[in-house]
Amino acid sequence: MSGKFVTFEGPDGAGKTTVLNRLLSNLENKLGDRLVTSREPGGNNIAESIRNVILDRENTKMDSRTEALLYAASRRQNIVQTVKPALEKQKLVICDRFLDSSIAYQGGGRMIGESLVYEMNQFATEGFLPDLTIYFDIPVEVGLQRIAKNRKSDDIDRLDVETIDFHKRVHHAYQEIVKNNPKRVKVVDATQSIDDVYSDVVSIMNKYVKKFME
Template sequence: MTGLFITVEGPDGAGKSTLVSKLNKKLQDVLTVPFIATREPGGSDIAEKIREVIIDPENKEMDAKTEALLFAASRRQHIIETIQPALNRGEVVLCDRFVDSSIAYQGAGREIGVEEVATLNQFATENLTPDLTLYLDVDAQVGLNRIGHKNSNRKKDRLELEEVSFHNRVRDAYLILLDKNADRIQLIDATKSPNEVLEAAWTVLENELIKRNLIDTR
């Protein structure tokens, strides 16, 4: 049995977490199989501990390749403990961020090379690839404004604190990934309202669920 693996991607503040929580409810209502919503980095106890090290703003000395390795390590543990077992049970897995994030943030944002980061992640994931990726596209600055990049009291993680130029490279890398993986990655205009984003995402997702007979259409 193989379930369905869906990921949500996009720059900081694109609305990924907002969409996942809205999809959570909709999926609950219609699916004929169990599903889990999870997120990266994290999604298992060990992976969450690695997450803390990655995002801690105190860890200013962290090397870019160390960061890429920690993301890959956290991802592997998440796959082994959470994602793969659920897929093996035939369930639907909805994951906030996955390998595309590493390619965009570490490969392009940190400029350590998209090919290198892709190769590192092939080792970590043993080529587990999402069946469908919803890419929420928004200009980097718009996303940063939503999360109050420079001017709010909300505690920022280490990556969110990067300059706009970093986030522009991230968004550009996502657009290249989209171009190269047009059969897997679906672009959603994330400048629209949260409900319009949900509607666009649902249209794509529902299609996939119907195709795989995973939806109760009665």
């Protein structure tokens, strides 16, 4: 497979989707159908249906392990149906969140344990990992403030109503992922302006997925 698989990771409100959208609109013309985008949970019909179950605010009885299994199921479908076929055709695939999110949110946030969530996901991923992960580094409070400032209340999903402690555990788990995967995970300072974060992301992509950026 000579395509490249890039994932965006980081806490809520870090600016992943904002920067991804800007990147897509700038790469679209150049790459055409060599550019594929996806998001987690979701990315295709089956995975989007799983997404709706996960994020539905009515699902207050969702067990943590059920949630982790649903994310893994959605991920599996995304890999098999969308990501791998695109990589085989030498495309650039950029995904908004991936496995690291499960490790941070279910492993850390929900306290299932990072290594257990990682192990469970091996069934879904068969060891498949991104070529490059860009981590949007931001203090928990700053991310949550951005969301609170910009979102209408009826946009809030089940995961948005978590406590600050939950988000702190997520953040801590992410820091460990960054520390333990220095080759794959590159960090941007997401507290900067959108323009500056965007330009840091482009610099990283210029370096690590060069052939798609030239």
